[in-house]
Structure formats: C-alpha cells, structure tokens
Amino acid sequence: MTVESTAARKTTRRSSGAKRTASASVKKGQGAEPELVQLLTPEGERVQHPDYDIDLSADELRGLYRDMVLTRRFDSEATALQRQGELGLWASLLGQEAAQIGSGRALRDDDYVFPTYREHGVAWCRGVDPTNLLGMFRGVNHGGWDPNTNNFHLYTIVIGSQTLHATGYAMGVAKDGADSAVIAYFGDGASSQGDVAESFTFSAVYNAPVVFFCQNNQWAISEPTERQTRVPLYQRAQGYGFPGVRVDGNDVLACLAVTRSALERARRGEGPTLVEAFTYRMGAHTTSDDPTKYRADEEREAWEAKDPILRLKAYLEKAGHADAAFFEELETESETLGKRVREAVRAMPDPDHMAIFENVYADGHALVDEERAQFAAYQASFADSGAEEGK
Amino acid sequence: MAVQKLPLAKALNESLRKALETDPKVLIMGEDVGKLGGVFRVTDGLQKDFGEDRVIDTPLAESGIVGTAIGLALRGYRPVVEIQFDGFVFPAYDQIVTQLAKMHARALGKIKLPVVVRIPYGGGIGAVEHHSESPEALFAHVAGLKVVSPSNSSDAYWMLQQAIQSDDPVIFFEPKRRYWDKGEVDTEAIPGELHKARVTRQGTDLTLAAYGPMVKVCLEAAAAAQEEGKSVEVLDLRSMSPIDFDAIQTSVEKTRRLVVVHEAPVFYGSGAEIAARITERCFYHLEAPVLRVGGYHAPYPPARLEEEYLPGLDRVLDAVDRSLAY
Numbered sequence: 015m016t017v018e019s020t021a022a023r024k025t026t027r028r029s030s031g032a033k034r035t036a037s038a039s040v041k042k043g044q045g046a047e048p049e050l051v052q053l054l055t056p057e058g059e060r061v062q063h064p065d066y067d068i069d070l071s072a073d074e075l076r077g078l079y080r081d082m083v084l085t086r087r088f089d090s091e092a093t094a095l096q097r098q099g100e101l102g103l104w105a106s107l108l109g110q111e112a113a114q115i116g117s118g119r120a121l122r123d124d125d126y127v128f129p130t131y132r133e134h135g136v137a138w139c140r141g142v143d144p145t146n147l148l149g150m151f152r153g154v155n156h157g158g159w160d161p162n163t164n165n166f167h168l169y170t171i172v173i174g175s176q177t178l179h180a181t182g183y184a185m186g187v188a189k190d191g192a193d194s195a196v197i198a199y200f201g202d203g204a205s206s207q208g209d210v211a212e213s214f215t216f217s218a219v220y221n222a223p224v225v226f227f228c229q230n231n232q233w234a235i236s237e238p239t240e241r242q243t244r245v246p247l248y249q250r251a252q253g254y255g256f257p258g259v260r261v262d263g264n265d266v267l268a269c270l271a272v273t274r275s276a277l278e279r280a281r282r283g284e285g286p287t288l289v290e291a292f293t294y295r296m297g298a299h300t301t302s303d304d305p306t307k308y309r310a311d312e313e314r315e316a317w318e319a320k321d322p323i324l325r326l327k328a329y330l331e332k333a334g335h336a337d338a339a340f341f342e343e344l345e346t347e348s349e350t351l352g353k354r355v356r357e358a359v360r361a362m363p364d365p366d367h368m369a370i371f372e373n374v375y376a377d378g379h380a381l382v383d384e385e386r387a388q389f390a391a392y393q394a395s396f397a398d399s400g401a402e403e404g405k
Numbered sequence: 406m407a408v409q410k411l412p413l414a415k416a417l418n419e420s421l422r423k424a425l426e427t428d429p430k431v432l433i434m435g436e437d438v439g440k441l442g443g444v445f446r447v448t449d450g451l452q453k454d455f456g457e458d459r460v461i462d463t464p465l466a467e468s469g470i471v472g473t474a475i476g477l478a479l480r481g482y483r484p485v486v487e488i489q490f491d492g493f494v495f496p497a498y499d500q501i502v503t504q505l506a507k508m509h510a511r512a513l514g515k516i517k518l519p520v521v522v523r524i525p526y527g528g529g530i531g532a533v534e535h536h537s538e539s540p541e542a543l544f545a546h547v548a549g550l551k552v553v554s555p556s557n558s559s560d561a562y563w564m565l566q567q568a569i570q571s572d573d574p575v576i577f578f579e580p581k582r583r584y585w586d587k588g589e590v591d592t593e594a595i596p597g598e599l600h601k602a603r604v605t606r607q608g609t610d611l612t613l614a615a616y617g618p619m620v621k622v623c624l625e626a627a628a629a630a631q632e633e634g635k636s637v638e639v640l641d642l643r644s645m646s647p648i649d650f651d652a653i654q655t656s657v658e659k660t661r662r663l664v665v666v667h668e669a670p671v672f673y674g675s676g677a678e679i680a681a682r683i684t685e686r687c688f689y690h691l692e693a694p695v696l697r698v699g700g701y702h703a704p705y706p707p708a709r710l711e712e713e714y715l716p717g718l719d720r721v722l723d724a725v726d727r728s729l730a731y
Binding site for chain 2: 128155156157158159160161162167168170172175177178179180181182183184185186187189190208209212213215216219372373374375376377379380381382
C-alpha cells in the first residue's frame with residue numbers, strides 16, 4: 015500500500031506535464047497525440063521543460079553527437095554486410111539513435127541493461143565492441159559476450175521476455191542494498207506481451223529499481239501501434255501504480271534527461287518508471303522485411319524531418335559548439351569504424367563443429383557427452399573412408 | 406538426530422531449510438509459499454524463520470515467477486521456485502524453455518542459471534483438472550534443463566540439496582501423492598549422485614524401471630510377482646534428464662526383460678526413449694521387447710476415472726506377465 019501510494023504521489027508530482035497532456039488528448043479526441051518531453055526541437059532549437067532540464071557542456075554535446083553518428087555508421091555497415099552475404103540478418107536501428115544514446119548515456123557503469131536485439135546504440139554506450147554484436151547475425155554464435163563485462167545482457171530475440179529478467183535482476187539489486195538501477199528495453203510490439211505486463215506487476219509490487227524503456231518506433235514489423243494499444247503506451251504505467259512519461263525519442267537531450275531522472279528515482283528506492291520514447295523505425299524491421307508493403311513513403315519522409323542526428327547537428331552549429339574540423343574528423347572516424355567492422359566480420363571464423371556440444375550445461379550431462387563422442391567418431395569416419403576410397 | 410523418519414513433504418521442507426541456512430543466496434519464490442507454507446505445506450514455517458525477503462510470496466503469474474527468478478540468478482542468487490501444480494507450469498513454459506534452458510549456451514558458458522523449479526506432479530489425489538498431470542517429458546526433451554524426481558523421503562531431502570547446489574537449471578518433480586509417505590532421512594549421510602539410478606529391489610527375471618510416484622507401485626508389483634515365483638528387479642531412475650542408461654543396461658543384461666512404468670502418457674514419454682536406447686544397447690540380451698505402462702493419449706480424466714487411467718498394480722503385473730510370456 016505504501017509503495018503504491020508513494021508511486022501515485024510521484025506520478026502526480028513528477029509527470030504533471032504528462033498528465034496534462036493525457037487529459038488534453040482525451041479532449042481533443044482520437045488522433046491527437048499527447049505532447050512529448052522535448053528539449054531540442056526538430057529544427058535544433060533548445061527548449062525548456064518544467065520537469066526535465068539538462069545542462070551539458072559543449073564537450074558532452076559533441077560526445078552525444080559522435081555516439082549517434084558512429085552508431086548509425088556501424089548500423090549502415092552491418093546492413094551493407096548483410097547485403098553482401100556476410101551476415102544472415104540485420105536489425106537496423108536507423109532513426110532510433112537518440113533514444114538509445116540518450117538513455118544509454120544516462121546509465122552508470124554499475125547499472126545493468128537488458129536489451130532486445132536492436133539496442134546497438136546502447137551497446138555502444140556500454141562499451142560492447144560492435145563486432146561482438148555481429149556474431150549472432152552472422153550465425154557463428156547466439157550472442158556469446160560476457161554480460162557482466164559491461165553490465166549489458168545478451169540480446170533477447172523473443173519479444174518482451176527480458177523485461178522479467180530485468181525486474182528479477184532489479185529485485186536482486188534491492189536485496190543487495192545497492193543503489194544501482196536496471197533498465198529494460200522493449201518496443202511497442204512487446205508491450206502486448208504478457209511478460210511485459212507481468213514485469214510491470216512484479217516491479218511495482220516489489221518496488222524494484224528498474225526503468226522500462228519502451229522505444230515506440232510505430233511499427234512491429236507490419237503492425238502499427240494501433241494494433242497494440244488504444245491508449246498512449248506510457249499511460250499504462252498508471253494502472254500499475256508507477257509513473258509513465260512520453261519523451262521525444264528523436265531528441266537525445268530529452269531522452270538523456272528523462273532516463274536520468276527515472277534512474278535516479280529507482281536509485282532512491284522509489285521503484286519503476288515507464289519511459290515511452292516516441293520515435294520511428296526509419297528502416298525495415300530487419301533486412302528480411304519489406305516496409306513498402308505496409309506503409310507509405312510520406313510517413314517516413316515526415317519523420318526524416320525529425321531526424322535525431324540532424325537536429326543535434328543544427329544545434330551544435332548554431333550554438334557554436336562544434337566547428338567544421340570536428341565534423342570532418344568524425345567523418346574520418348566513422349569510415350575507420352566501418353572499415354574495422356567490415357574486416358572483423360569477414361575475418362570472423364566459423365565455430366568448430368564440436369561447439370554444438372559446448373556449454374549446453376554448466377555441470378555436464380551424460381547424454382551430451384555420449385552424443386559428442388558419437389559425433390566426433392562420425393566426423394572422424396570420413397577420414398577413414400577417404401583413405402579407403404584411395405585404395 | 407541425524408536419522409529421522411519424515412513424510413516426503415517434510416523432508417523437502419527440511420532440505421529447503423538447510424539450504425536457506427547454509428547459503429544466503431538461496432531464495433524461495435512462489436504462490437502462497439510464505440505464511441501459508443505452500444498448498445502442500447512444503448515451505449511451512451520458512452518465511453517465519455527466514456523472512457519475507459528470502460521466502461517470497463509472488464503475484465499469481467508463473468511466467469513472472471520464473472522470469473524474475475532468472476533475473477535474480479543473473480544477479481547471483483539461487484532461486485528455488487515453486488509452481489503450485491503440474492498443470493499450472495505452462496504459462497512459465499516459455500521462460501523455462503526459451504530462456505532458462507538456453508541462456509548458459511547463449512552466453513557461451515559465461516553466465517550460469519542455478520534455478521530450481523519445484524513442481525508437485527502426478528495424480529491419485531482426487532483433484533480437479535490441471536492438478537494431476539505428469540509433464541516431465543516436455544522438459545526432458547529440452548537441452549539445458551535437468552529433470553529429476555525423488556520417490557522417497559531420503560531422496561527428497563538429498564536430491565533437492567543437490568538440485569539447489571547445481572549450477573544448471575533443474576526441474577524438480579515432486580510426487581504429490583507420496584508427500585505424506587514416511588521414510589528415513591539421514592541428514593548426515595553421503596548422498597549418491599543426483600543423476601544416478603538406484604536398484605531398490607534385486608531380481609533376476611525382469612526389470613521394472615520407474616521414478617517418482619510409480620516406484621512404490623513397482624515395488625508392490627515385484628512383491629506380488631515374488632509370490633508367484635517371479636523375481637523382479639526394481640530400478641528407481643530418479644533422473645529423467647540425464648537418464649542413467651548404464652544402470653538400466655546393467656540390470657537388463659542380467660534380467661533380459663524390461664518394463665518401463667510412468668504416469669505420464671506412454672506416447673512420446675520417457676519410456677519411449679528408454680525402450681529405443683535399451684533396444685540399441687541390449688539387442689542381443691533382450692528376450693522380449695521393452696514394454697511400457699503409463700497414461701493414455703487422452704487428457705487426464707476426471708478424478709472418478711483416475712484409477713483406471715493411472716498405471717496401478719494390476720496393469721504393471723499384466724505387463725510383467727506379457728513380457729515373461731515372450
């Protein structure tokens with residue numbers, strides 16, 4: 015009871031802007047979108063918000079810009095590598111750089127991330143080597159990085175499952191008395207999954223220090239958000255007794271400020287927050303998808319005008335925070351990154367055949383041992399038959 | 406006090422208590438496991454002694470229970486999860502099969518998932534639908550999981566200790582109709598290996614292989630057969646993944662006949678796997694095909710019919726006779 019009432023109080027106090035918006039939306043009727051927390055307009059104008067503010071140095075602003083540019087460059091390289099046959103699949107984050115870099119840069123080292131399979135920008139912020147992300151898309155492993163090196167869990171492919179892992183991890187953080195926080199990434203499609211609903215329930219009931227960061231990129235493969243929800247997604251939090259806020263997902267400053275605030279709230283022991291980053295998937299769902307079958311070019315064009323990188327660039331230039339040399343250097347750095355990723359992927363060896371049997375269990379398993387031996391003998395039999403044929 | 410005579414449920418309770426005492430990372434989670442002590446009282450008194458922080462009443466959401474247990478394991482805890490009844494596990498089946506079983510391999514071994522999922526299973530208690538099922542094959546089929554089931558109080562105590570100590574996820578099936586059966590538990594004994602079968606009755610003419618609730622039925626069948634001059638060996642398999650095929654082979658090479666008994670449906674059941682592998686291993690020793698006794702390919706019936714559905718003494722003896730007739 016205490017938890018719920020605290021959360022309810024917080025909703026009122028902290029998300030007053032969002033609440034105003036919600037009622038405005040009802041008044042305006044269907045089709046009217048609630049306003050977003052925004053600190054940087056699509057034109058690159060710095061604006062103020064009553065509940066969220068941020069004060070960044072020119073250096074930090076350039077850092078965010080660099081993160082977004084390099085992430086986009088890495089992403090486009092991966093798409094190209096898929097087209098060249100080097101990767102079996104790629105899930106592009108094109109258009110979602112601000113949501114990922116803004117939220118990713120809000121994290122402390124001791125915070126823990128539970129991503130979907132599209133969080134390449136968050137991985138970048140956590141210091142995961144981009145080439146590590148490509149193993150699973152090339153088909154040499156299913157992930158394979160050590161989650162505890164960067165506090166960045168493995169990519170989760172089945173939609174929404176990781177929100178429960180994040181909640182459980184956060185429950186553990188609270189038990190340990192640590193003041194770190196956990197962030198769970200998911201999308202508008204995942205918001206329909208039972209696991210996401212259950213993670214809201216568990217995190218609220220146990221007051222777990224977790225931030226649910228929903229990138230509403232408007233499309234779950236071919237299904238628009240209207241097929242997932244009749245209310246703005248951030249409003250779902252209210253029913254669970256914790257605050258929800260919608261942020262301009264293409265505004266890196268707003269994403270940083272809102273996520274930072276939600277993380278701080280979690281650290282203070284005030285429980286979960288739902289952040290809905292309102293953004294757009296500029297590309298296909300994956301390289302196997304064809305968005306021309308289900309959405310209009312005009313929609314994409316409208317979102318191009320809200321591009322997260324262009325608006326920060328406009329602001330950096332207008333404010334005099336970056337000069338031509340900075341952009342040129344970054345261009346060179348981008349190309350170097352592209353080249354490095356390209357070469358690393360092409361050099362990535364296929365796993366040894368026997369890897370099928372590795373790490374199935376931590377403590378071993380008699381059947382796996384038996385089948386491993388049978389498989390090894392079967393493989394070895396080809397050497398014998400080759401010799402026999404030669405006779 | 407090292408040796409006590411305990412009902413199986415109480416042996417599990419003592420085992421959980423011991424685990425909570427010895428390892429501060431052990432947690433118990435589930436529906437009604439706290440004040441109530443679980444619907445079968447397996448966790449009775451544990452929340453009172455270890456607190457709500459370690460014996461955790463959860464929301465009624467099985468996927469949420471297992472999913473958050475995974476997260477807690479990733480944080481370094483060793484959650485012991487209770488699913489209230491066999492037929493209630495399926496909302497958690499996705500988390501168990503898709504996440505719990507595969508995460509260690511997905512991470513190339515860099516993380517471990519020491520989660521125990523306790524499931525009271527099997528019929529014979531006159532319950533309503535979804536309270537009497539035996540879904541063990543659905544878990545044994547999944548690489549990454551280990552699946553065990555004790556048949557008596559001593560194994561209940563020790564196998565649960567070993568399951569909690571395991572760094573792999575273990576699905577721990579508890580024979581709910583044996584919860585009240587008493588047996589000796591030596592809490593200072595040196596236990597056998599978790600995944601090894603045990604010969605519980607020596608015999609020379611035929612081997613009955615079973616686990617969980619069916620071991621008792623098989624022992625009764627062996628005693629009845631003895632009166633007719635048939636020497637039946639009973640093998641308590643204890644583990645359905647891995648299965649101790651070496652022990653079955655050793656027994657079958659001696660008796661030359663094998664009948665596998667379980668409550669679960671015969672079709673695609675663990676008996677099918679055992680029959681196939683033992684036929685491969687013991688083809689020249691077998692005097693009869695491996696026979697199976699188990700449930701039918703039908704939903705678990707209403708309680709008034711369960712005696713007909715469950716493999717009882719007569720159906721086991723019938724299979725013994727059929728095997729010996731070859």
